[in-house]
Amino acid sequence: MRNSRLILLGLLLLVSCNTALRQNAMQIRLANLDSLLNQMPRVVLDSLEQMEISDYPEFNQAYYNLLLTIARDKAYADFTDDSIISLAADWYRKGSDPEKLARSLIYLGIVRYGLKPMDTLPYLHLKEAEGIMNIHALEDPPLQVLLYGYLGDIALRNLNYDLADDYFEKELSACQK
Numbered sequence: 539m540r541n542s543r544l545i546l547l548g549l550l551l552l553v554s555c556n557t558a559l560r561q562n563a564m565q566i567r568l569a570n571l572d573s574l575l576n577q578m579p580r581v582v583l584d585s586l587e588q589m590e591i592s593d594y595p596e597f598n599q600a601y602y603n604l605l606l607t608i609a610r611d612k613a614y615a616d617f618t619d620d621s622i623i624s625l626a627a628d629w630y631r632k633g634s635d636p637e638k639l640a641r642s643l644i645y646l647g648i649v650r651y652g653l654k655p656m657d658t659l660p661y662l663h664l665k666e667a668e669g670i671m672n673i674h675a676l677e678d679p680p681l682q683v684l685l686y687g688y689l690g691d692i693a694l695r696n697l698n699y700d701l702a703d704d705y706f707e708k709e710l711s712a713c714q715k
Contacts, residue, residue: 564594568601575605576680579612600629604638607645620649627663636674643667644685651688661692682712 571582586609591602603626610617627646630639647663654660667685670676690705 564591564598565601568598568605571609572601572605575608575612579609583609583613583615596629597633600626600642601638604630604642604645607649608641611645611648617649617652620646620653623649636670637676637678640667640670640674640676640678641681643670644681644688648684648688651692655695660688664689664692677715679712679715682715683709686712 571585574582582605586602586606589602591599594602603622607623607626623642623646627639627642630642633639643663644667647660647667650657650663651660664685668689671678671682671685686705686709690702690709693699693702693705
């Protein structure tokens with residue numbers, strides 16, 4: 539009886555270690571794909587679309603959804619809805635990673651702007667992302683360029699030329715960094 543308990547405990551320990559290693563490997567793989575997004579978005583998109591992520595924890599799924607949205611945007615794929623980036627943004631709103639929250643909100647705004655350019659939701663998501671970046675002093679020039687470019691476009695679309703100029707100047711400042 540005692541040996542069977544030890545064997546069961548050993549198997550449980552082996553399974554839990556294997557699960558932790560598998561989750562860590564997925565996190566590393568996603569981070570590696572993230573680092574390639576700007577140079578090879580099509581390759582990253584193809585890699586992400588071949589991955590099966592449903593068995594992994596929510597934090598891996600949220601990161602996957604964020605990267606998939608960014609890769610689709612950078613590869614000029616059409617969006618039919620905002621469901622996957624909405625899931626990522628909802629997850630990061632509950633967490634403690636302001637950089638990924640800002641990225642998810644920016645891309646939520648971008649996707650919604652592409653789907654319904656006359657809607658006010660994209661602006662609200664982009665302003666929320668700007669607030670998070672300011673509060674946490676996030677210095678990410680490419681992300682700031684994206685953020686201020688879209689905010690400028692929205693202000694221009696709404697005929698608010700002074701605000702559009704301010705956003706485009708912030709975009710230019712981020713470009714110079």
